[in-house]
Structure formats: structure tokens, C-alpha cells
Amino acid sequence: MKEIVPPPPPIVRNQFESVRELFTRYVVPSYGRFELAFARGAGCHVWDVNGRRYLDLGGGIAVCALGHAHPEITQALIEQSKQLVHVSNLYYHEPQGRLAERIVKHLAPGKVFFCNSGAEANEGLFKLARKFGHDEGRFEILTAANSFHGRTLAGIAATGQEKVKKGFEPMVAGFRQVPFNDLAAMRDALSPATAAILIEGIQGEGGITPASPEYLLGLRALCDEKKLLLFIDGVQCGHFRTGRFQSFQRILEGVTGAEKFVPDGMSMAKSLGGGFPIGAFWVRDRHADLLGPGTHASTFGGTPLGCAVALKVIEVIERDGLAENARNLGEWLKGELQRLVNRYPSVLRSARGLGFMIGVEIAEKAAIPAFATSDKVAAMQLVNRLHEAGLLTIPSGSQVLRLLPPLNLTRAQAEEGIAILERVVRGLV
Ligand SMILES: Cc1ncc(COP(=O)(O)O)c(C=O)c1O
Numbered sequence: 001m002k003e004i005v006p007p008p009p010p011i012v013r014n015q016f017e018s019v020r021e022l023f024t025r026y027v028v029p030s031y032g033r034f035e036l037a038f039a040r041g042a043g044c045h046v047w048d049v050n051g052r053r054y055l056d057l058g059g060g061i062a063v064c065a066l067g068h069a070h071p072e073i074t075q076a077l078i079e080q081s082k083q084l085v086h087v088s089n090l091y092y093h094e095p096q097g098r099l100a101e102r103i104v105k106h107l108a109p110g111k112v113f114f115c116n117s118g119a120e121a122n123e124g125l126f127k128l129a130r131k132f133g134h135d136e137g138r139f140e141i142l143t144a145a146n147s148f149h150g151r152t153l154a155g156i157a158a159t160g161q162e163k164v165k166k167g168f169e170p171m172v173a174g175f176r177q178v179p180f181n182d183l184a185a186m187r188d189a190l191s192p193a194t195a196a197i198l199i200e201g202i203q204g205e206g207g208i209t210p211a212s213p214e215y216l217l218g219l220r221a222l223c224d225e226k227k228l229l230l231f232i233d234g235v236q237c238g239h240f241r242t243g244r245f246q247s248f249q250r251i252l253e254g255v256t257g258a259e260k261f262v263p264d265g266m267s268m269a270k271s272l273g274g275g276f277p278i279g280a281f282w283v284r285d286r287h288a289d290l291l292g293p294g295t296h297a298s299t300f301g302g303t304p305l306g307c308a309v310a311l312k313v314i315e316v317i318e319r320d321g322l323a324e325n326a327r328n329l330g331e332w333l334k335g336e337l338q339r340l341v342n343r344y345p346s347v348l349r350s351a352r353g354l355g356f357m358i359g360v361e362i363a364e365k366a367a368i369p370a371f372a373t374s375d376k377v378a379a380m381q382l383v384n385r386l387h388e389a390g391l392l393t394i395p396s397g398s399q400v401l402r403l404l405p406p407l408n409l410t411r412a413q414a415e416e417g418i419a420i421l422e423r424v425v426r427g428l429v
Contacts, residue, residue: 016049036387041068044406044413046392054387057405057417058394062204062236062357065271065313065322067406072312073274080308087304089297095307102314103282106245108262111288114280114302118235119150121267121279124296125198125231126154128265128283130174131290132229133195139173140193141231144180146206147199149233158198161205181211183218190222196229196264197222201247204236207400208352208359213255216248220261229264229287235279239271240317240407242355243327250327250354271407274313278306322407329414330355333403336418340425347428349399358403359396370428382424391420 019037023029037049044067046056056068066073080095087093100112113124129141143149147160153172156164160177178189180203197219203209223230237247244250246266252258264287269279280302283290300306317323330353337351337360347368349361365371365378374381379395386393386401394402403417 019049034384034387043067043069044409052390054390054392055413055417055420056392057403057409058392059356059404059406060275061270061394062241062404063270063273063275065239065241065274065407066316067408068275070274070316070408072316073276073309076309076312077276077305080305084304086300088299089301093304093307095304095311096302099280099302099307099311099314102311103268103280106314107266107282109285110283111285112280112282113291113296114278114307115298116269116277116300117150117279118233118267118269119152119155120298121235121269121281122149122158122198122233123152123154124281124291125196125265125267126158127296128281128287128290129196129229129231131295132287133193138193138195140191141175141196141198142186142189142194143175143177143198144200144203145177146180146203146209147177147233148203148205148236149198149200150235180206180209181215183215183222186219187222190226190228194226194228196231198231198233200233200235200237201251202237202242202354202357204357204402204404205396207361207397208357208402210247210251210352210354213252213258216252217255217257217261220263223264231265231267232263233267235267235269236404237354237357238266238268240323241271241326241357241404243323243330245323247354247357272313273306273310276306276309278302278310317407320408325409326355326407329409329411330358332411333414333418334358336414337421340418340422344425344429347425353403356403356405356407356409360401360403362399362401364399368428382428385424385428386420389420389424391417391424 016037038046039049040047044056046054103112104110115121130139133139143158143160145160149155149158157172157175178185201211219230232248234246242250252261264284266282272278334351341348341351347363349363351360353359362378362382371378371381377398379398379401382401383393383395396402
């Protein structure tokens with residue numbers, strides 16, 4: 001009898017070029033990717049397909065709240081997948097109700113809608129605003145310059161960056177951008193059609209710029225006065241990254257008059273599932289029933305599996321004091337980055353941010369001899385050099401390097417990251 005021999009694997013495993021070749025042939029080239037392919041991770045480290053180890057201070061762009069391959073996430077996935085993975089939103093199930101309860105307890109009285117991504121969470125807020133203003137003919141949503149709210153058609157219309165809109169015009173109607181942290185500009189921009197204002201608590205893609213306490217309080221007062229909804233996009237800056245559940249809670253700590261501050265809606269995703277795709281929006285109690293039966297839906301929104309994982313992520317963050325870790329170690333990191341700024345002012349200009357959402361402003365490309373002749377922006381060049389040195393970070397615009405590490409980063413790992421960064425920066429002086 002003829003022996004059946006399985007065919008050889010179509011790619012040689014563990015080689016970067018063969019992985020990239022698959023992408024070149026079969027994956028839509030909508031991303032500018034780095035020349036790295038990863039095979040596994042553990043805690044705050046990841047290994048590429050060639051077995052090289054990297055410290056991950058980018059956290060998958062603020063997603064991997066508990067790092068990589070966290071055993072309790074693995075366990076939650078296994079246990080829930082043995083029970084019930086999906087049942088649809090035609091029915092009730094406990095994990096979705098429990099997760100909504102946790103979010104409401106951490107935020108303020110209200111209700112939660114579950115979806116799959118940050119863009120989809122914002123879409124839900126946009127629909128909420130439309131419904132809210134509908135009977136008065138109000139539909140417009142004002143957002144901020146330099147903001148980022150996702151890549152759907154409404155997401156790019158809401159986003160305050162021309163580069164995401166280019167080639168996709170005409171934009172979805174009903175969005176306008178005004179300068180960030182400028183209350184007077186927001187007031188001036190209001191029209192009779194305005195229904196809502198949406199801002200990020202801390203602009204992430206726009207270069208790590210926190211909303212000021214005065215701005216948040218001023219927007220709340222303005223929205224109350226004009227009967228508008230105030231939405232905060234917490235997709236990147238949320239989920240305990242700043243030391244509190246949402247960044248507005250951290251920004252307003254100890255600020256007089258802020259005790260009762262509550263937005264009307266908040267979007268979240270990224271860290272919510274610690275790497276499992278799940279998004280959500282929370283809506284304040286007084287508007288919580290605006291989207292009634294049949295008005296909004298998402299097939300995969302809030303599956304038993306996704307919710308069980310998200311519940312586990314919150315449980316571990318609370319049990320292990322990871323919000324405090326992000327707050328304290330984030331302060332330490334920012335202090336160390338400031339030390340590097342002081343020591344190497346020709347390369348690094350400033351360090352800013354809250355908790356584990358930190359931005360380092362890089363000097364103009366022309367001022368750094370090793371960068372001057374390349375057509376790549378300074379942030380990209382620095383990130384590339386850090387890759388070569390074994391450190392993952394995220395560029396933000398042309399001049400900012402972002403650190404969005406897992407919330408369980410240790411002091412030793414933070415020191416490892418700073419040592420690598422210092423070595424690379426010293427080589428650029
Ligand atoms: C503030 C903010 N909002 C929305 C999004 C979009 O999220 P997603 O990519 O999950 O759709 C992002 C993604 O980076 C973000 O940073």
C-alpha cells in the first residue's frame with residue numbers, strides 16, 4: 001500500500017522573509033509595517049520569528065494590558081470556550097451583564113453597549129448623538145484637531161487629521177474639527193445643528209496631549225448650557241492606563257468643582273480585552289435608553305467569550321493593583337525620560353503624559369545628523385533604531401515616540417527599557 005506522506009509545509013517556519021512574502025502576496029497592503037514578524041510573547045517580552053527577544057513598551061498599541069500569554073487570560077479563554085463561545089444578542093448571558101456592571105461601577109450610573117473595536121464603539125456614540133438630536137434636526141458632532149477616532153467612514157470624518165481622510169472624500173456629513181484644549185474655539189464653533197462634542201481624554205495618535213482640567217470642566221458646562229452630549233473617547237487612554245479607570249478621572253483628581261463631572265458617553269476598546277477584540281460604549285443613565293430595541297446591533301458584540309476574558313482582565317488589574325503600578329511606575333518612567341531629555345537635548349525635547357501613556361518629543365530631523373539625510377520622519381527612525389536594540393515603542397506623528405506598556409510592567413523591565421533608550425539616544429548625539 002502506498003504510504004501517505006504529508007506535503008512539506010509551504011513556508012520555511014521562523015524566517016522573516018517567508019512570512020513577509022505571504023503578506024506581499026495575500027494581505028491588503030493598507031498598513032506600513034516594520035520589518036519584524038513575531039512568533040510568541042510572554043509577559044512584557046515578545047520573540048520574533050528568528051528567536052530574537054524584544055521588550056514590548058508599545059503593548060500592541062495600548063492593547064496588551066496584562067502583557068503577552070498571561071496564564072489567567074489563557075485559562076479564562078479555555079474555561080469559557082468549553083462553556084459557551086457565542087450565542088448572539090437575541091439572548092441573555094451572564095458574562096455580558098457582569099462586564100457591563102463592572103464598567104458602570106468604575107464609571108458612573110449608566111448602561112453599556114458591546115461591540116468589537118474602538119471605531120465601532122465611536123460609531124455607537126455617533127448614532128447616540130444622532131438619535132438624541134434627531135427630533136430637533138440636530139446631528140452635528142464637533143471633534144478636535146489632531147484627534148483620532150478610527151478608520152470607518154464616520155471615524156475618519158470625526159478624526160482631526162487630514163492624512164486619514166485623503167482619497168476617501170466626500171466625508172460623511174456632520175463632523176467638524178476645532179482646536180483641542182481651546183474652550184472658546186469650541187463655543188464659537190457651535191451651530192444650531194450641533195448635537196454633541198467628542199474628545200479624547202488624552203490624544204494618543206495626535207502626540208500624547210492630555211485634555212486640561214479646565215477644558216473638561218468647561219466643555220461639561222458648555223454642553224449643559226447648550227443641551228449637547230459630551231463624549232470622551234477612552235479607547236487608547238482608558239482602562240486604568242493613567243492610574244484610574246478613565247483618563248478624565250485622573251486628570252480631574254483633586255480639582256475643585258470636578259467631583260460631579262460625568263461625561264454623557266464614553267467609548268472603549270483596546271485594553272478592555274487585553275488582546276481579545278472587544279469594544280464598548282458606556283452611556284450615562286439619563287440617556288441610557290435612547291437606543292431602544294432594534295436601533296443598534298453587532299453580531300459579535302459582547303460574546304460570552306469576549307466578556308469572560310474582559311472580566312478576567314479587570315479582575316487581575318484590580319487584584320494586582322495594576323492601576324497604581326501604571327501611575328507610580330509611569331511617573332518613574334517619565335522622570336527618567338525627562339532625565340534623558342535634560343542630558344541629550346539635541347535628540348530629545350520633552351516628555352509628557354500620564355501613567356503608562358507617555359510621549360517623548362524628538363528633535364527636528366535636521367538637528368540629528370544620523371537622521372537628517374533619510375526621508376523617514378524622526379519618530380520612525382528612532383523607533384527603527386530601538387527595534388535594532390531590542391525595544392518596541394510606537395511612533396505618534398512625525399516627532400513623538402509613544403510608550404504604552406502593559407500595566408504589569410515591572411521596575412526591572414522599565415529600567416531595561418530606559419537603558420536601551422539611553423544607549424540608542426547617546427549614539428545619536
Ligand atoms: C483614541 C482612539 N479612538 C479610536 C481608535 C480606533 O480603534 P480601533 O482601531 O479599535 O477601531 C483608536 C485606535 O488607535 C484610538 O486611539
